[in-house]
């Protein structure tokens with residue numbers, strides 16, 4: 001089963017839930033797909049066994065073959081190519097590639113009538129894989145200044161081990177990187193907090209998951225502060241509230257020291273295991289969920 005952990009906004013405790021859930025189960029693989037700011041490793045301190053440079057193919061134009069027809073610019077949906085035909089003597093002509101906008105789709109290379117484009121690999125980040133006890137751990141780290149996180153997320157997800165329970169820590173928000181991370185999951189846990197901001201972003205995240213037709217439930221973090229808006233919304237939409245984690249100074253203290261709280265507050269091991277069982281029941285259609 002693949003369970004992704006997402007949240008409409010950052011700072012709700014998404015990684016806390018991912019890490020503590022992973023530590024409460026057996027035969028788990030945790031993938032940290034929050035590649036712009038991965039931090040699950042700070043809590044799990046995995047032993048890294050392999051490190052792989054992640055690349056995407058970007059076009060390189062051989063202008064001795066190019067006739068400046070502009071086809072590559074037309075096919076590029078991401079405006080990553082500019083073509084300047086120049087005057088009748090080709091004075092001022094040129095093709096400009098903007099590698100940071102390129103998604104590495106290969107369309108321009110495929111459709112160039114003059115076969116003037118070849119692909120070169122551009123480094124976008126690194127993927128590290130290792131273990132934490134019997135847990136498998138994989139994360140991606142996007143290079144500083146790089147904006148193309150979806151290709152790196154896809155490459156991290158290639159490590160998915162189907163024989164394990166897979167927990168994916170998705171990036172915050174509701175944009176492409178989140179969709180790429182959550183896609184293919186059997187279930188998504190949305191972590192939120194009971195505040196107007198938390199509710200606003202939860203509503204957006206729910207809309208995305210409904211469109212993706214992925215079953216989901218909510219974990220309310222710092223559940224005893226704030227208001228009843230999130231509860232009322234979940235009731236009205238019949239969204240299961242899977243767990244409530246109260247505001248707790250000890251949890252906050254452990255978090256700030258990089259310690260997953262299930263290692264000290266053992267009662268939560270069972271709570272997370274129960275939540276996992278409830279998710280299994282929803283996924284297998286044994287619950288109305």
Ligand code: SF4
Nearest residue numbers: 066068069070072112
């Ligand atoms: S499609 Fe090929 S030939 Fe046409 S402008 Fe682009 S690189 Fe040049």
Ligand code: SF4
Nearest residue numbers: 076102103105106108
């Ligand atoms: S590979 Fe795709 S995204 Fe990149 S420049 Fe070519 S058409 Fe555009």
